[in-house]
Amino acid sequence: MTILVTGATANIGRKVVDHLLALGAGDIRALTNSPRKAALPEGVQVAQGYLGKPETLPAAFEGVERIYLAPMPDTVTEVLALARAAGVRHIVDLSGEPESWWGSVSNAVEDSGMAWTHLWPADFMENTLMWSRQIHEVGIIREPHPEAASAPIAMDDIAAVAAVALLSDDHHGRAHSLGGPEILTRAELVRQLAAALGRDIAFERSSREEAIAALTPTMGETATWYVDNALSSFDPNPVGLPITSVADITGRPATTFARWATDNVARFDLD
CATH class of the missing domain: 3.40.50.720 (NAD(P)-binding Rossmann-like Domain)
Incomplete structure (x- = not known):
């Protein structure tokens, strides 16, 4: 099972790679616009591409089953269409409630026809x-x-939740509100x-x-x-802030x- 981590050299995506490795994932592909500067761990495949330029993505999506999707509202619909055409089955997206700044990402992922898990974080x-x-x-x-x-919430905790969701079918169709x-x-x-x-x-x-x-x-x-x-x-x-969410999901x-x-x-x- 190949997992693609987008934004793999960004603040959260890079940490998702580390947490996947810590959980024993063995087939990780990391999307970055600068492969030579990526400095990713040994054994991680590096794919060149950028979510803001969907035309750079088809090769990176080939053979991928699951994706950690960094938020890129302007191109998300086109990116998801390419992912579905490539056979991707599950999207774990960093986004927000439908009415929020990143809500368009959540809506597009749900409309894509692929299985999904939303991560809706509190203030970083x-x-x-x-x-x-x-x-x-x-x-x-x-x-x-x-x-x-x-x-x-710490970005590292968001990444830890993302890794768990990518490796399990138990989180399909769930929107996780995440707080510290x-x-x-x-x-x-x-x-x-x-x-x-x-x-x-x-x-x-x-x-x-x-x-x-x-x-x-x-x-x-x-x-x-x-x-x-x-x-x-x-x-x-x-009231009702998700202060136990990280512990509940990651243990x-x-x-x-x-x-x-x-x-x-x-x-x-x-x-």
Whole structure:
């Protein structure tokens, strides 16, 4: 059974490869636009291609039974048509609820006629890296809603769930909402990050415009979208968040934010 991992050198796809190997998968093909720079583990087949250019994909799809599908809304329908024509049977997609930013991916996968498993993650712990410049330059995080809460998840845990779903038929037709093991406010994220970094970081309630201005040097034009969509979606009193989902699916505890922050201190260094 050949499994194709798309986006195999990206943040989550690369980790999916590692988790598949750890679970004993023996026929993994990794899709990348730069095979010479991929540095993938020995034994992993490397296929050149890019989801944004479907014409590069037919050779990579040949003989593949299952695919981890990274989100690429603009070309997803064409990509899925090629996959089905190649005989692919099961898609595990990283996407979102139908009404969300990545919802078009979920809808297209369900309409494709192939078996599917959706992975709908909460806010990535890695998104806190956008605070790096503010931390180093002023020691203050500026956002409008310090009390807003979510269950942030580590990308490695998303990849672990993806690997399990790719290797089992038990997840066909299921949409897995994925969250980390704790519900944390934005202010609590800053407190835990400050403890990991060993420095004082203040949280300052800001206006929408101030938050966008603070994030723009790091995020560019995406800052406006993030403040108006992601930050505004967090609820001060969230209920029903999937805080046990990773452990339920993988059989191991999900990563806490405190653990993730400690393990990723070096990534906040701007030097």
